[in-house]
Amino acid sequence: MPAVQETVDRVRQIDVDQYKYGFVTDVESEKAPIGLSEDTVRYISAKKNEPEWMLEWRLGAYRRWLTMREPDWARVNYPKIDYQNAYYYSAPKQKPELASLDEVDPQILETYKKLGIPLREQEMLAGVVRRDQDGNVLPERRVAVDAVFDSVSVATTFKEELKRAGVIFMPMSEAIQEHPELVKKYLGTVVPTSDNFFATLNSAVFSDGSFVYVPPGVRCPMELSTYFRINEANTGQFERTLIIADKGAYVSYLEGCTAPMRDENQLHAAVVELVTHDDAEIKYSTVQNWYPGDADGKGGIFNFVTKRGDCRGKNSKISWTQVETGSAITWKYPSCILRGDGSRGEFYSIAISNGMQQVDSGTKMIHLGKNTTSRIISKGISAGKSNNTYRGLVTAHRKATNARNFTNCDSLLIGDQCGAHTVPYIEAKNSSSVFEHEASTSKISEDMLFYCRQRGMSAEEATALVVNGFVKDVLQQLPMEFAVEAQKLISISLEGSVG
Amino acid sequence: MSLLEIKNLHVEVEDKKILNGLTLTIEKGQVAAIMGPNGSGKSTLSYVLAGKDAYNITEGDILLDGESILELAPDERAAKGIFLAFQYPVEVPGVATMTFLRTALNAQRKLRGEAEYSTPDFLKLVRETSAKLGVSQEHLRRAVNVGFSGGEKKRNEILQMAILQPRLAILDETDSGLDIDALKTVSEGVNRLRSPERSMIVITHYQRLLNYIVPDVVHVMSKGRVVKTGGKELALELEAKGYAQYSDEAA
Ligand SMILES: Nc1ncnc2c1ncn2[C@@H]1O[C@H](COP(=O)(O)OP(=O)(O)OP(=O)(O)O)[C@@H](O)[C@H]1O
Numbered sequence: 112m113p114a115v116q117e118t119v120d121r122v123r124q125i126d127v128d129q130y131k132y133g134f135v136t137d138v139e140s141e142k143a144p145i146g147l148s149e150d151t152v153r154y155i156s157a158k159k160n161e162p163e164w165m166l167e168w169r170l171g172a173y174r175r176w177l178t179m180r181e182p183d184w185a186r187v188n189y190p191k192i193d194y195q196n197a198y199y200y201s202a203p204k205q206k207p208e209l210a211s212l213d214e215v216d217p218q219i220l221e222t223y224k225k226l227g228i229p230l231r232e233q234e235m236l237a238g239v240v241r242r243d244q245d246g247n248v249l250p251e252r253r254v255a256v257d258a259v260f261d262s263v264s265v266a267t268t269f270k271e272e273l274k275r276a277g278v279i280f281m282p283m284s285e286a287i288q289e290h291p292e293l294v295k296k297y298l299g300t301v302v303p304t305s306d307n308f309f310a311t312l313n314s315a316v317f318s319d320g321s322f323v324y325v326p327p328g329v330r331c332p333m334e335l336s337t338y339f340r341i342n343e344a345n346t347g348q349f350e351r352t353l354i355i356a357d358k359g360a361y362v363s364y365l366e367g368c369t370a371p372m373r374d375e376n377q378l379h380a381a382v383v384e385l386v387t388h389d390d391a392e393i394k395y396s397t398v399q400n401w402y403p404g405d406a407d408g409k410g411g412i413f414n415f416v417t418k419r420g421d422c423r424g425k426n427s428k429i430s431w432t433q434v435e436t437g438s439a440i441t442w443k444y445p446s447c448i449l450r451g452d453g454s455r456g457e458f459y460s461i462a463i464s465n466g467m468q469q470v471d472s473g474t475k476m477i478h479l480g481k482n483t484t485s486r487i488i489s490k491g492i493s494a495g496k497s498n499n500t501y502r503g504l505v506t507a508h509r510k511a512t513n514a515r516n517f518t519n520c521d522s523l524l525i526g527d528q529c530g531a532h533t534v535p536y537i538e539a540k541n542s543s544s545v546f547e548h549e550a551s552t553s554k555i556s557e558d559m560l561f562y563c564r565q566r567g568m569s570a571e572e573a574t575a576l577v578v579n580g581f582v583k584d585v586l587q588q589l590p591m592e593f594a595v596e597a598q599k600l601i602s603i604s605l606e607g608s609v610g
Numbered sequence: 611m612s613l614l615e616i617k618n619l620h621v622e623v624e625d626k627k628i629l630n631g632l633t634l635t636i637e638k639g640q641v642a643a644i645m646g647p648n649g650s651g652k653s654t655l656s657y658v659l660a661g662k663d664a665y666n667i668t669e670g671d672i673l674l675d676g677e678s679i680l681e682l683a684p685d686e687r688a689a690k691g692i693f694l695a696f697q698y699p700v701e702v703p704g705v706a707t708m709t710f711l712r713t714a715l716n717a718q719r720k721l722r723g724e725a726e727y728s729t730p731d732f733l734k735l736v737r738e739t740s741a742k743l744g745v746s747q748e749h750l751r752r753a754v755n756v757g758f759s760g761g762e763k764k765r766n767e768i769l770q771m772a773i774l775q776p777r778l779a780i781l782d783e784t785d786s787g788l789d790i791d792a793l794k795t796v797s798e799g800v801n802r803l804r805s806p807e808r809s810m811i812v813i814t815h816y817q818r819l820l821n822y823i824v825p826d827v828v829h830v831m832s833k834g835r836v837v838k839t840g841g842k843e844l845a846l847e848l849e850a851k852g853y854a855q856y857s858d859e860a861a
């Protein structure tokens with residue numbers, strides 16, 4: 112049988128039910144009553160003991176949301192979401208304050224172990240030496256893990272060292288209590304409460320998330336990381352993250368997530384806001400592997416995310432790197448507003464879709480300041496019956512003289528039942544801007560696979576190798592240990608896609 | 611027992627008949643040259659031996675160690691020791707040559723139930739082997755064959771052969787594209803690998819290569835079959851007279 116046919120047949124049989132991380136942890140949880148109303152918003156705010164201004168902010172967003180319509184322009188199809196038939200808040204029932212990891216519910220820690228996501232600082236304490244592929248010892252990397260389990264942070268580590276550096280890294284709910292002036296100053300200034308349907312919903316009911324503030328001139332002494340996980344059936348997840356790098360500051364933030372298998376679709380509508388002042392830099396990396404649904408696409412996560420960075424200061428920089436392999440529906444456009452003169456935005460993306468997954472993702476680079484630059488590298492891989500759309504917007508406003516953008520957008524198809532689409536919007540309102548756009552779509556080449564297999568690799572090993580080669584430009588943007596993890600994830604998510 | 615026996619092989623591609631009852635035997639340790647005009651089916655034979663899809667075998671058999679390999683996947687054949695140095699090596703963008711070598715070697719070893727190479731052992735093996743073949747460290751870091759010159763690609767094929775240590779190596783026009791010095795280095799590399807345990811099929815158009823890699827036997831192919839077999843002097847004769855006489859014979 113010719114390889115193409117074989118590949119296609121195998122793809123038809125994909126068993127996404129084998130989703131590796133599909134299990135449910137049995138932790139008692141406390142839920143808000145089902146449905147969404149002003150009372151739900153008040154319940155959440157009260158649970159978190161929020162000040163009056165925060166409640167008012169939420170209620171304002173809620174009232175706004177009632178007047179909005181769900182967007183329908185993306186190339187995704189899903190059954191109508193019944194917003195009254197979902198829970199908007201759930202927290203594991205446990206002691207509210209934790210001093211160390213020892214106090215974390217062992218079942219939760221066990222869950223992380225199953226996920227193969229070690230709490231990295233344990234490794235570091237144990238003196239584990241990491242090596243790269245060529246056997247060189249890697250410099251010790253320290254990752255502070257603010258583990259988010261369901262909606263509430265259950266463990267925060269490295270707090271002391273960060274504190275010494277003056278870095279604030281804490282759950283959003285704590286920041287509202289402890290640093291209200293910072294939260295008030297920045298929250299909603301990048302993604303306003305009225306921004307879009309999902310962001311507005313998030314503003315009304317957000318449960319928790321991370322807050323980071325790096326003071327002027329400080330280089331954050333470690334990479335900050337949060338693992339998100341959705342664990343409660345019918346629980347909408349509404350994370351809210353806000354990261355501020357003050358003048359000349361630098362921070363690298365890593366977010367990674369997986370979710371257990373569940374029958375009901377799980378709605379996720381996160382909002383991430385980044386702000387950089389003069390000469391500051393934020394590097395935000397995501398490895399996303401939520402449950403994509405079964406072979407018929409049933410039960411997967413709906414992921415509607417609003418991520419936006421504001422390069423407010425001159426010569427500041429924001430860089431988004433994402434590896435997207437999960438979710439039934441992905442609707443996500445991490446963007447940069449290049450407001451400060453000389454500021455720079457970057458977007459590096461790997462989006463893999465398999466089975467029945469639908470991905471509509473991309474970025475917006477909005478050039479407002481002079482001499483601003485941006486770079487977009489997007490690698491889409493479609494297998495099975497999935498659909499993968501890159502949607503990108505690059506604009507330069509009248510005053511954004513000498514704006515520069517380079518976009519490279521490559522798609523790779525595995526089999527002949529999947530789709531890849533590229534939808535670029537480009538708009539320059541001044542004559543000195545230069546935008547370059549490159550795009551390609553290719554099928555995974557049988558000659559390449561045969562070459563690899565002649566050397567002894569199985570069809571799956573060969574595909575993984577070729578795909579990893581295809582995404583290399585983006586992988587190398589990730590911090591080393593995450594690159595290794597992402598590489599594994601790519602192989603896992605393509606399992607069963609070739610014959 | 612002979613290492614390889616090809617019996618009355620008939621092969622079609624897209625309803626076009628390419629091999630027409632080809633019969634050929636390769637003994638253990640033997641180096642056999644195959645010569646023949648363009649389009650006579652030499653590369654097709656090498657692909658069929660390696661198990662490439664899209665070739666329809668309508669008749670005949672291929673035996674390795676007396677057992678048919680027709681049902682084996684390409685990687686299973688590779689693990690049994692069949693190696694093909696491609697006439698046109700394929701580019702694999704983004705995959706460092708070093709990574710490729712290591713993935714291939716360990717994949718083969720895994721299939722054979724052998725332990726994987728440790729990082730230091732593997733690095734040592736690659737460093738030593740590449741030095742002998744004049745392949746620089748810089749090339750090992752570059753993506754497989756991407757932007758390599760014609761000669762560099764061929765050299766890279768021989769490096770892979772030297773690392774993978776096959777029992778049956780098929781070299782499809784490895785000499786084309788090599789300059790005089792490279793031809794020498796590559797031939798030396800091939801000769802170093804000659805052993806009673808390793809057989810080679812050397813496909814070439816030029817007698818010059820056979821001055822360096824001296825064959826035990828020379829086969830002439832025409833129109834999908836072997837039409838003449840002789841000693842190394844047969845190559846000299848072909849150089850002088852061309853293939854005209856054999857095209858008639860095969861017709
Ligand atoms: N996939 C294919 N589809 C159609 N025809 C093919 C295919 N592969 C090979 N052929 C034909 O089969 C014949 C033999 O080709 P092959 O490449 O085996 O010749 P060769 O002896 O290696 O020639 P050369 O000396 O030029 O390398 C040629 O006529 C070629 O066009």
Ligand SMILES: [Mg+2]
Pocket residue numbers: 652653654697782
């Ligand atoms: Mg040929």
